[in-house]
Each structure stands twice: as C-alpha cells, then as structure tokens.
Amino acid sequence: MSIKLYDEALVEKIKKWVKDPNLAILKPDESTRLLQMKADIGDDKPIQLPFIAISRDKEIKILNTQKQPKTFSGYILQASKKTTMTINVVPIELAYQIDIYTRKMEEADEFIRNFVFNFINLPKLKIGLPYNNVWVEHESNLWIEDSIVDNSDITEHLFADQFYRFSIRLYVDDAYLFSIPSKETPTIELIDLAVEDRETKDIVEDTVIYKK
Numbered sequence: 001m002s003i004k005l006y007d008e009a010l011v012e013k014i015k016k017w018v019k020d021p022n023l024a025i026l027k028p029d030e031s032t033r034l035l036q037m038k039a040d041i042g043d044d045k046p047i048q049l050p051f052i053a054i055s056r057d058k059e060i061k062i063l064n065t066q067k068q069p070k071t072f073s074g075y076i077l078q079a080s081k082k083t084t085m086t087i088n089v090v091p092i093e094l095a096y097q098i099d100i101y102t103r104k105m106e107e108a109d110e111f112i113r114n115f116v117f118n119f120i121n122l123p124k125l126k127i128g129l130p131y132n133n134v135w136v137e138h139e140s141n142l143w144i145e146d147s148i149v150d151n152s153d154i155t156e157h158l159f160a161d162q163f164y165r166f167s168i169r170l171y172v173d174d175a176y177l178f179s180i181p182s183k184e185t186p187t188i189e190l191i192d193l194a195v196e197d198r199e200t201k202d203i204v205e206d207t208v209i210y211k212k
Contacts, residue, residue, distance in 0.1 A: 002178045003060065005127040006094055006140070010170075011054060013125065014098070017118050024051040028096075049163055050102040050111070061093040063173075087129075087136060089176040096170045099151070101163055108164040112148060115168060119144040125172060131180040138176065145169035 007028045015025060030053075070089050098115065102108040119142055129136040149167040 002127070002129070002176065003056075003092075003094065005129070006125065006172060006175055007054075007056060009125050009127045010096060010142070013122075014052065014054070014115075017114060018052070022048075024048065026051065026053040028054055028056040050100070050107055052111075053099045053101070055097050055099070057095040057097075059095075063091040063093055085134065085180060088179040088181070092175050092177055094172045094175050096172075098168045098170065100166045100168075102165075103163055105164055108166050112166050112168070116144065116148070119168075119170065129178055129180065131178070134180060136178075136180070138178075140172050140174045142170050142172055145171070 011025060011027050018025065072088055073086060100108055100111045100115075102111065123142045125140045125142050127138050127140070129138065145168075147169070149169075151165040151167055152163070
C-alpha cells in the first residue's frame with residue numbers, strides 16, 4: 001500500500017538527526033508493541049532511557065474517493081513495443097506522533113528543541129517505490145502541529161523510576177497510495193483502402209490508420 005515506505009522514511013530522517021548511536025528509535029510497528037511491554041516480565045529486554053517511539057494513527061484519510069485520470073491512467077513511466085508502465089495514485093493523509101522518553105528534563109528539552117527546528121526547516125520526506133523493477137522517487141512534506149504535549153504524568157509501568165515524556169504531532173497531507181501496472185502496448189497498423197469515385201468510377205487509393 002506504500003504506507004510502510006512513509007514510516008521507514010520518517011524513521012531514517014530522524015536517525016540522521018540523532019547523534020547518539022545507542023539511542024533506540026522504535027518504528028511504528030514496534031511502538032504498537034510498546035504499550036504491551038513490561039521490562040521485568042517475560043522475555044523482553046529492559047528498556048533503556050532515553051529512547052524515541054514513533055507511532056502512526058490508525059486512521060488513514062483518503063483525500064479524494066472519486067475516479068480520476070490519475071487513479072487509472074496516470075503518468076507513463078516506461079513504454080516499449082510490447083509493454084507500457086504507468087504510475088497511478090490515490091491521495092491520502094498520514095498522521096504521526098513522536099514520543100520522547102528521557103530520564104532528565106534537560107534531555108527532553110534538548111530533543112524537543114532539536115526536532116522542532118528540524119521539522120520546520122527540513123520538512124521534505126522522500127520515499128522510493130521499488131515496483132516492477134522500477135525505482136521511482138517521490139517527495140512529500142511533513143507538517144508539525146502547533147502544540148507540544150507534556151505526557152510525563154501518564155500512568156505507565158515500563159519504568160520503576162520517574163521519567164519524562166513529550167509528544168510531537170506530525171502529518172503528511174500530500175502522500176499517495178501508488179499502483180504501477182504494466183500493460184500490453186496497443187499496436188498501430190496501416191491499412192490500404194481502395195475507394196471508388198462515384199462520378200468517374202476511378203479507384204482512389206487512400207491510407208488510413210487503424211488502432212488495434
């Protein structure tokens with residue numbers, strides 16, 4: 001569905017901003033499991049602070065549900081005598097939340113400051129589409145919402161001691177679901193027609209184009 005590509009692109013973007021190689025960054029599929037984890041029970045490894053958890057809203061908005069040329073006969077990527085490959089799209093909106101867990105308030109403040117500036121100044125989110133042996137790149141934009149939420153008082157049993165948690169909300173309003181079908185290229189044949197003039201009875205040869 002292409003959605004996972006946006007998740008991975010966001011994770012990679014944040015990794016480039018984090019200087020500490022030991023800092024854990026949980027992807028959206030890993031963050032879902034975070035709510036079920038208890039560090040002192042089962043086979044789960046203890047969770048070390050600080051870490052960052054990225055989650056995606058379960059609701060994915062389809063921005064236009066009507067049939068359009070771009071949904072069934074979009075941009076032609078490749079064309080040969082045998083096949084034609086097009087890229088079709090359906091516009092969607094994705095929403096994310098970044099939760100920053102730290103032991104100290106100073107750490108949380110530094111992460112928040114860093115991320116706010118970076119998301120505002122560097123909003124591009126680039127994904128690659130590896131379909132049908134074709135690599136297509138697409139750029140979308142990340143928009144940061146105007147509120148930072150301090151969730152430090154939430155009830156969670158992941159840690160025995162005090163910790164801080166701040167949340168940043170983001171959304172991508174120019175994302176797409178992509179389809180890259182490959183179809184047989186229509187052939188064009190030339191057919192010679194013999195046309196008779198009604199008055200002179202002469203045969204006039206003419207050529208027309210016939211699509212097959």
